[in-house]
Amino acid sequence: MTNDHDVEHAKLTEQIASHPYPLVFVTVSGAHLYGFPSPDSDFDLRGVHLLPLETIVGLDEGDQTVEKDCIDNGLEIDLVTHDAEKFFRMMLKRNGYVLEQIFSPLVLHTTPEHEELKAIAKRCITRHHAHHYLGFAATQWKLFAKESPPRVKPLLYVYRVLLTGIHLMRTGEVQANLNQLNESAKLSYIDELVDRKRSGPEKGTLNDTDLDFHTRQYERLTATLESAYQASTLPEMPTARDALNDLLIRLRLHPRTSGIVEDGV
Structure with a gap:
C-alpha cells in the first residue's frame, strides 16, 4: 500500500521533472530541513539549474531564477532554483542560506557536480558568516515580537x-x-516548542507571558553567537573562487544531469 510519504515524494519529484532547465541539485529547505514541520507546512525546494550555452552567449537573456509554486491535492510546493553562475556568486558572499541548501541531507535530485560542489562549499565558509545569522535572527525576532499573541x-x-x-x-x-x-x-x-509546532497548525501561538523569558534567551544566544564569532578560527575570506570558476566552465561546456535520487526525503 502506498503511504503518505511515498505520495508526497512522487509529487515533489514530479515538480522537479517539469523544470525547464537541467538541474545540478534540488534539496529540501524550510521547516522540513529545520526539523519542525507542521502538518500543513509547505515544501520548500531549493536548487541550482544550468542555463544553456546559447542563452549565455546570445542576446536572449535566460532565467537567472526560476520560481514555481503549486498546490497538488492540498500539498503546497515552492520550488526556487538559481542559475549556476548566480548561485556560485552567492556562495562567495556571507550567505549561509545557500550553504544550507547545498548541505541539506534531504536530497531530491543530485548529480556528480553536486558532490563536487559540497567539497568546494567547505572552502566558502568564513567567520563572517556570523553576520548572516545575526542579521537573520534579528529579522525573525522582530516578526516574532511584533505579533500579539506571538x-x-x-x-x-x-x-x-x-x-x-x-x-x-x-x-x-x-x-x-x-x-x-x-x-x-x-x-x-526547544523540545516543547518543536512539539507544539509539529502537532499544531502553522499559525500556532504562545501566551504573552512567555515573551519576557524568550526575550532573555534571544539576547543571551545573540551574545553567545557574537562571542563565538570573535573566538572563531574560521578563515577571513573564502578560497573557493577558482574552483567554482572551473566547475562553472565545465558545466557550461559539458552539461550533464542524473536521475532523481531514489532514496530522497
Missing part, C-alpha cells in the same frame, strides 16, 4: 538561526536541523 514559528526560526550560527563558528559545520543542534545546546524549552 507565534511559535518565527520564534523557532530565531532559535534555529542562532544555534546554526554558533555551531558554524565553533565547528565549521553547516547544520540547520534544530533538533540536532539542541543535542549539544541542551535548551530544555
Whole structure:
C-alpha cells in the first residue's frame, strides 16, 4: 500500500521533472530541513539549474531564477532554483542560506557536480558568516515580537538561526536541523516548542507571558553567537573562487544531469 510519504515524494519529484532547465541539485529547505514541520507546512525546494550555452552567449537573456509554486491535492510546493553562475556568486558572499541548501541531507535530485560542489562549499565558509545569522535572527525576532499573541514559528526560526550560527563558528559545520543542534545546546524549552509546532497548525501561538523569558534567551544566544564569532578560527575570506570558476566552465561546456535520487526525503 502506498503511504503518505511515498505520495508526497512522487509529487515533489514530479515538480522537479517539469523544470525547464537541467538541474545540478534540488534539496529540501524550510521547516522540513529545520526539523519542525507542521502538518500543513509547505515544501520548500531549493536548487541550482544550468542555463544553456546559447542563452549565455546570445542576446536572449535566460532565467537567472526560476520560481514555481503549486498546490497538488492540498500539498503546497515552492520550488526556487538559481542559475549556476548566480548561485556560485552567492556562495562567495556571507550567505549561509545557500550553504544550507547545498548541505541539506534531504536530497531530491543530485548529480556528480553536486558532490563536487559540497567539497568546494567547505572552502566558502568564513567567520563572517556570523553576520548572516545575526542579521537573520534579528529579522525573525522582530516578526516574532511584533505579533500579539506571538507565534511559535518565527520564534523557532530565531532559535534555529542562532544555534546554526554558533555551531558554524565553533565547528565549521553547516547544520540547520534544530533538533540536532539542541543535542549539544541542551535548551530544555526547544523540545516543547518543536512539539507544539509539529502537532499544531502553522499559525500556532504562545501566551504573552512567555515573551519576557524568550526575550532573555534571544539576547543571551545573540551574545553567545557574537562571542563565538570573535573566538572563531574560521578563515577571513573564502578560497573557493577558482574552483567554482572551473566547475562553472565545465558545466557550461559539458552539461550533464542524473536521475532523481531514489532514496530522497
